[in-house]
Amino acid sequence: MSSVLSDLELSRDIFDHSNKEKNIFKSNPGLSEGLIIKISQDKNEPDWMLKKRLHAFRLFNKTPIPNWGPNLHKLNLDDISYYIKPDIKKSTDWESIPEDVKKTFDRLGIPEAEKKYLGGVGAQYDSEIIYHKIKKEWQEKGVIFEDCDTALKNHPELIKKYFMTKCIPINDHKFIMLHASVWSGGTFIYVPKNVKVTIPLQAYFRMNAVQGGQFEHTLIIADEGSEVHYIEGCSAPQYTSNSLHAGCVEIFVQKNAHVRYSSVENWSKNTFNLNTKRALVYENGLMEWINGNMGSCTTMLYPCSILLEKGAKTDMLGIAYAGKNQNQDTGSKVIHTAPQTYSTLRSKSISKNGGISTYRGYAMINKGAINSKCSVNCDALILDKDSKSNTYPFMKILENKSTVVHEATVGKISEEKIFYLMSRGLSEDQALKLVVSGFIEPILRELPIEYALELNKLIQLEMENPVG
Amino acid sequence: MLFKFDLEVSESFIDLISKEKNEYKDITQYRRAALKKYKSLPESKYIYGKGISGSVKPIDLTLAYEKPHKFLLPIVNEGVILDTFDSLSTTFKKYIDQFFTEELQNQKNKDILLHLAVWDQSIFLFIPKEKILHDPIIIDIINLNQKNFTNLLIISEENSEATIVINNKNNNSNKYSSLFVKLFAYRNSKINLINMSKFENFNYHNCDIGIIQNKNSIVNVINIGLNIEVLKINIINILREPNSEANIFSFNNSIKSQKYDLDFTIVQEAEATKSNMSAINIMEDNSKLIFKGLIKIEETAVNSIGYQREENLLLGENAEVFPIPKLEIKNNDVKCYHSASTSNIDLDKIFYLMSRGLSEDQARSLIIQSYYIKFIDILPNNQIKKIIKPIILSKYNEINV
Structure with a gap:
C-alpha cells in the first residue's frame, strides 16, 4: 500500500472473506407466519413477543415499500432467508468457538480489541449471538450487557417495557415492521443509576450466509446520571446475490445520563442496509451518535434523537463513503419538543467512481421548545466527474423563540x-x-x-x- | 390546487372562451390539447402546507366566462412589441405557436395545463436584437373579475437589455388570479424580471415562471410578496447554454394568517453557469411559509457555481416556517453552497x-428594518434597487410603524 498512513495492515479481503455455511437451521427464502412462529418457539419466547411479531408481520404485508429515496427494486424480499441459526453454541470463551468462525473474528480484530480496551464484547454471526462477555468489574456494578434473546429471558419486565414501544413502535415504517417480525440477536445494555462505564462496550455483527438477512435489535437503557459508550461494528462477505440488513437501535437516555453510540458499518457491496436508530433523551441527557457508513450497495440510515425534556442535548456526526454502484442515503433527524434543548448535526460524505451520496436530514422545533438551538452542517466531497451528491435538508420550525441554522457545501x-x-x-x-x-x-x-x-x-x- | 371550479371544465366551455375572444383556430386547438393533457395526467397530490399544520381551503370559483378587463399596456420604444396574443401579426405568431407547442409537449404540471386551457388574458413582449431599454416596462395585471388567468410570454433577443416590472394587484376580496410567465433569454441578453404581488384583503394568487436561458445571458428574478392571503410561486429557471447566469431574489413579509408557498428551481445544464438564490422571509402573527429551493447541477455543467441562501425571521408567536433548501450535484467540478437560518430577533x-x-x-423595529435594507443591499444592480427600495420601505412603514 502506497499510503502515507500505512501503519495499519488492512485489506478488503478481511471483510469479503466468507466461511462455509454450517447452520442448524436456515429458513427457506421468503417470509411466512409459520417462520415467525418457528423463530419465536425456537427462542422459547413469551406469548406477548410472538403476538408482537405476528402483529408486525400483518402490518408489514399491508404496507408498501417506501417510494422516496434510493431505488429498492433490486431488493427482492422473497429471496432473503430471514432466519439463519449457525451451528455454534453461545459462549463466553473464544476458545470454544469453532475455528473458522473464531478466525473470522480474529481477522476483524475483535478478541484482540477486547483484551486491550473494551469493557465487554458481543459477537453475532448471522441470526445468533455466538459470544458475549462483560468484564467482572462492570457486572458487579449492576451493568447488564447481554444479547437481546438472553435479556428477554432474564429481564422480561424491562424488555416488555422498553422493547419497540415508546421509542420505535412496530408500525414505524415498512422495514421496522419486518424487523419486528423476524428480529433475532442484538445487544441489551442496562446501566444503573449513577454508574459510569468508563471503557467502551462493543458488539460486532457479521453476516456470513448467502442471501441472508440480519435483524439484530439493540436496546440501551442508561438510567439517571449514568454514562456509557457503545461501539458497533458490522460486516459481511461479498456474494453475487443481495442480502438485507434491517437492524433496529433503541436508546433511552434518562435524566442527566450520557450515551455515546459509535458504529462503523462496512457491509459488503451486495447488502441493502436499511437500518433504524433512534434515541429518546430526557432532562439534561446527552446523546452522541457517531456513524460511519461505507459498505453496502444501498444504505438508508437516519439516526434520530428526540429531545423530550428540558436541557436535553444531542450531537450527531456522520460520514458516508459512496463508491462504484453504491447509493449512500444517510442523514440525521432531530426533534426538539422541550425548552432549552440543543442539537448539533454534522455530516460528511465522499463520492467516487460513480457513487451517489445523499444527505437527507430532518430538524424540527416543536411549539414550546423555547430557546432551543439546532445547527446542521453538511459537507460533500465529489472526487470525480461521474459521482453525484445530493443534499435534502428538511426543517420545520413551529417555535419563534428558537434558532435553526443549516449550512452545506459541495465541491471537489x-x-x-x-x-x-x-x-x-x-x-x-x-x-x-x-x-x-x-x-x-x-x-x-x-x-x-x-x-x-x-x-x-x-x-x-x-x-x-x-x-x- | 388553490381553487375549485363548481363544474368540470369541458371542451364546450373552452370553445366558448375562444368564441367570445374571437381567437384564431390554432389557439382553440392549443386550449383543447392542454385540457386533454390535463385530464390524462394523474391527480397531482399537492396539498398546501405539507408538513405545516392547517392546510388551505381552495377558493370556490364559478365556471363561467367573464369578459376580462381591457389591458392598459404602456407605450413602448420603437421595435419593442407589447400586445395581446390575438392582435399579433403573422411574423410574431410563430413565437406563440412555439410557446404552446413546447409547453404542451413538455409541461407536466397540472395546474399550468389547466391554466393553458382556460386562460383569458395574454401579453406578448418582444425585445428585438441589440435593443437596450433604460426605462423599465411596467405591466399592471389588475383583476376585477372573480378569476383571472393570464399568460405572459417574453422574448428577449440577442444582446437586448430590459427591466420588466409585473404588478399583480386588485382591490376586492375573494379573487383568484393565476399568472404564467415564460421567458426566453437569447444570447447575451440581460433581463431583470420584477414580480410583485400587491393584493388587498383576501386573495389567492398563483404564479408560475418558466425561464430558458441561452449563452451568456443573465436573468435576475426579483420576487416580492407583500400582502396577499395565499401566495404560491413556482419558478423554474433552466440554464441551457454556457456562461449563463440565473439569480432569484425573494422577499416576503407575511402578517396575520397569510400563507406563502415558494418553490424555486435552477437547473444548470451547461458549463460555466452561475446561480444564486437568496431569500429573506419575515414571518409575523400566525403566518406560515414553505420555502423549497433546489439547485440542480447536471453532468455537463462543469466549472459551475451554485449558491443558495435563506434567512427567516420568525417573529409571530404562532408563525411557522418549513425551509427545504436542496442541492443535486452530478459532477465534481463545481462549487456549491447553501445555508438556511431561522431565528427570532437576537436579544443581544x-x-x-x-x-x-x-x-x-x-x-425591535430597527432590527426588522435592517432585514429590509439587507434585501435591498443584496440586489444585483442599481436599476433594480431604485425600483424596489421605495416599494418595500413604504410597505415596512405600513406594517411595522
Missing part, C-alpha cells in the same frame, strides 16, 4: 491544496488521500483510536480499489 | 440598542 478537492502538498514531495495520490483524511478528521477524532485508524484505512482502501 | 442586539437609548419597540 481544490487543485491548490493538491499542488501545495505535491510541492512538498507527495505524489498526487498521496496528496489526495491526505486531504481526504483531513476532511473526515472531525469524525475520526471522536472514535477510539483503533476505530479511527480502521475507518481512515478503509476509506483510503476504497479510494485505491474501485472494483467492489 | 436588542440589549445593545437599548443600551444606546432606544426603547425595546424602537430597537
Whole structure:
C-alpha cells in the first residue's frame, strides 16, 4: 500500500472473506407466519413477543415499500432467508468457538480489541449471538450487557417495557415492521443509576450466509446520571446475490445520563442496509451518535434523537463513503419538543467512481421548545466527474423563540491544496488521500483510536480499489 | 390546487372562451390539447402546507366566462412589441405557436395545463436584437373579475437589455388570479424580471415562471410578496447554454394568517453557469411559509457555481416556517453552497440598542428594518434597487410603524 498512513495492515479481503455455511437451521427464502412462529418457539419466547411479531408481520404485508429515496427494486424480499441459526453454541470463551468462525473474528480484530480496551464484547454471526462477555468489574456494578434473546429471558419486565414501544413502535415504517417480525440477536445494555462505564462496550455483527438477512435489535437503557459508550461494528462477505440488513437501535437516555453510540458499518457491496436508530433523551441527557457508513450497495440510515425534556442535548456526526454502484442515503433527524434543548448535526460524505451520496436530514422545533438551538452542517466531497451528491435538508420550525441554522457545501478537492502538498514531495495520490483524511478528521477524532485508524484505512482502501 | 371550479371544465366551455375572444383556430386547438393533457395526467397530490399544520381551503370559483378587463399596456420604444396574443401579426405568431407547442409537449404540471386551457388574458413582449431599454416596462395585471388567468410570454433577443416590472394587484376580496410567465433569454441578453404581488384583503394568487436561458445571458428574478392571503410561486429557471447566469431574489413579509408557498428551481445544464438564490422571509402573527429551493447541477455543467441562501425571521408567536433548501450535484467540478437560518430577533442586539437609548419597540423595529435594507443591499444592480427600495420601505412603514 502506497499510503502515507500505512501503519495499519488492512485489506478488503478481511471483510469479503466468507466461511462455509454450517447452520442448524436456515429458513427457506421468503417470509411466512409459520417462520415467525418457528423463530419465536425456537427462542422459547413469551406469548406477548410472538403476538408482537405476528402483529408486525400483518402490518408489514399491508404496507408498501417506501417510494422516496434510493431505488429498492433490486431488493427482492422473497429471496432473503430471514432466519439463519449457525451451528455454534453461545459462549463466553473464544476458545470454544469453532475455528473458522473464531478466525473470522480474529481477522476483524475483535478478541484482540477486547483484551486491550473494551469493557465487554458481543459477537453475532448471522441470526445468533455466538459470544458475549462483560468484564467482572462492570457486572458487579449492576451493568447488564447481554444479547437481546438472553435479556428477554432474564429481564422480561424491562424488555416488555422498553422493547419497540415508546421509542420505535412496530408500525414505524415498512422495514421496522419486518424487523419486528423476524428480529433475532442484538445487544441489551442496562446501566444503573449513577454508574459510569468508563471503557467502551462493543458488539460486532457479521453476516456470513448467502442471501441472508440480519435483524439484530439493540436496546440501551442508561438510567439517571449514568454514562456509557457503545461501539458497533458490522460486516459481511461479498456474494453475487443481495442480502438485507434491517437492524433496529433503541436508546433511552434518562435524566442527566450520557450515551455515546459509535458504529462503523462496512457491509459488503451486495447488502441493502436499511437500518433504524433512534434515541429518546430526557432532562439534561446527552446523546452522541457517531456513524460511519461505507459498505453496502444501498444504505438508508437516519439516526434520530428526540429531545423530550428540558436541557436535553444531542450531537450527531456522520460520514458516508459512496463508491462504484453504491447509493449512500444517510442523514440525521432531530426533534426538539422541550425548552432549552440543543442539537448539533454534522455530516460528511465522499463520492467516487460513480457513487451517489445523499444527505437527507430532518430538524424540527416543536411549539414550546423555547430557546432551543439546532445547527446542521453538511459537507460533500465529489472526487470525480461521474459521482453525484445530493443534499435534502428538511426543517420545520413551529417555535419563534428558537434558532435553526443549516449550512452545506459541495465541491471537489481544490487543485491548490493538491499542488501545495505535491510541492512538498507527495505524489498526487498521496496528496489526495491526505486531504481526504483531513476532511473526515472531525469524525475520526471522536472514535477510539483503533476505530479511527480502521475507518481512515478503509476509506483510503476504497479510494485505491474501485472494483467492489 | 388553490381553487375549485363548481363544474368540470369541458371542451364546450373552452370553445366558448375562444368564441367570445374571437381567437384564431390554432389557439382553440392549443386550449383543447392542454385540457386533454390535463385530464390524462394523474391527480397531482399537492396539498398546501405539507408538513405545516392547517392546510388551505381552495377558493370556490364559478365556471363561467367573464369578459376580462381591457389591458392598459404602456407605450413602448420603437421595435419593442407589447400586445395581446390575438392582435399579433403573422411574423410574431410563430413565437406563440412555439410557446404552446413546447409547453404542451413538455409541461407536466397540472395546474399550468389547466391554466393553458382556460386562460383569458395574454401579453406578448418582444425585445428585438441589440435593443437596450433604460426605462423599465411596467405591466399592471389588475383583476376585477372573480378569476383571472393570464399568460405572459417574453422574448428577449440577442444582446437586448430590459427591466420588466409585473404588478399583480386588485382591490376586492375573494379573487383568484393565476399568472404564467415564460421567458426566453437569447444570447447575451440581460433581463431583470420584477414580480410583485400587491393584493388587498383576501386573495389567492398563483404564479408560475418558466425561464430558458441561452449563452451568456443573465436573468435576475426579483420576487416580492407583500400582502396577499395565499401566495404560491413556482419558478423554474433552466440554464441551457454556457456562461449563463440565473439569480432569484425573494422577499416576503407575511402578517396575520397569510400563507406563502415558494418553490424555486435552477437547473444548470451547461458549463460555466452561475446561480444564486437568496431569500429573506419575515414571518409575523400566525403566518406560515414553505420555502423549497433546489439547485440542480447536471453532468455537463462543469466549472459551475451554485449558491443558495435563506434567512427567516420568525417573529409571530404562532408563525411557522418549513425551509427545504436542496442541492443535486452530478459532477465534481463545481462549487456549491447553501445555508438556511431561522431565528427570532437576537436579544443581544436588542440589549445593545437599548443600551444606546432606544426603547425595546424602537430597537425591535430597527432590527426588522435592517432585514429590509439587507434585501435591498443584496440586489444585483442599481436599476433594480431604485425600483424596489421605495416599494418595500413604504410597505415596512405600513406594517411595522
